[in-house]
Amino acid sequence: MKLLVDKMPVEVVETDSAQLSDVIERVSKELQTRNRVISEIYVNGRMMGGWNDPAIEKRTVADCDDLRLISEEPRKLAHKVLYDIAGYMNQIQEALVETSSKIQSRNEQEGMRLLENVTTTWAELYHGLQNAVTVTGLDFHDIMVDNRSFLEINEEMHQYLDEISTLVQEQRFLELSDILEYEIAPRIPLIREGIYKLIKELEKKPH
Numbered sequence: 205m206k207l208l209v210d211k212m213p214v215e216v217v218e219t220d221s222a223q224l225s226d227v228i229e230r231v232s233k234e235l236q237t238r239n240r241v242i243s244e245i246y247v248n249g250r251m252m253g254g255w256n257d258p259a260i261e262k263r264t265v266a267d268c269d270d271l272r273l274i275s276e277e278p279r280k281l282a283h284k285v286l287y288d289i290a291g292y293m294n295q296i297q298e299a300l301v302e303t304s305s306k307i308q309s310r311n312e313q314e315g316m317r318l319l320e321n322v323t324t325t326w327a328e329l330y331h332g333l334q335n336a337v338t339v340t341g342l343d344f345h346d347i348m349v350d351n352r353s354f355l356e357i358n359e360e361m362h363q364y365l366d367e368i369s370t371l372v373q374e375q376r377f378l379e380l381s382d383i384l385e386y387e388i389a390p391r392i393p394l395i396r397e398g399i400y401k402l403i404k405e406l407e408k409k410p411h
Contacts, residue, residue: 208272220266243281244274282336286403289329293396304385307377347401354398
C-alpha cells in the first residue's frame with residue numbers, strides 16, 4: 205500500500221492484515237506532536253466521510269492500494285469547520301419546517317423520514333461544533349446571543365430534541381409538529397449567530 209501524508213510518501217510499518225484505521229491512528233498521533241490533525245482521508249482516490257466511514261472500518265492494509273491523508277493546524281481546521289456548520293443552519297431550519305408541514309398534512313411517514321435525516325445531520329454538525337470548540341479552547345458560556353449565553357441556548361435546544369424522541373415514541377404527532385415549527389426552527393438563527401460569534405472569538409485569539 206502506498207501512503208502519502210500531505211503529499212509526502214510515508215513508510216507503512218503495519219502488516220497487511222492490520223486495520224486501515226490502525227495506520228490512520230498511528231499517523232494521527234505522529235501529527236499531533238507537530239500540532240497538526242488529519243482533516244481529509246482518501247482511500248484509493250475516494251474521499252472518505254471521516255474515521256467512522258464504513259469503507260475505512262472494514263478495510264485492512266492489504267485491501268487498500270493507496271491511502272492519502274491531509275493535515276491542518278487545529279485552529280485553522282476548527283475555523284473552517286465552524287464556517288461549514290454555520291452554512292448548514294438554513295438547511296436545518298427549512299427541513300424542520302418542511303417536516304412539520306408533512307406531519308400537519310397527515311403524511312406522518314414522510315415526516316418521520318425527514319425528521320430522521322435532519323436529526324442525524326444535526327447530531328453530526330453538533331459533534332463537529334463540540335470538537336472545534338474543544339481544540340480551540342473556546343467556551344459556549346462566554347458567547348452572548350440575544351442577551352443569553354450560547355451555552356443556555358444550546359442546552360435549551362437539546363431539551364427540545366429530547367422531547368422530540370418522546371413525542372415520536374408516543375406518536376403525538378401534532379405536538380411534535382408544533383415543537384418543530386414554533387420552538388426548534390425559530391432557535392436555529394440563534395445557533396447560527398452563536399457560531400459566527402465563536403468564529404470572531406477564534407479570530408481574536410493569538411496564534
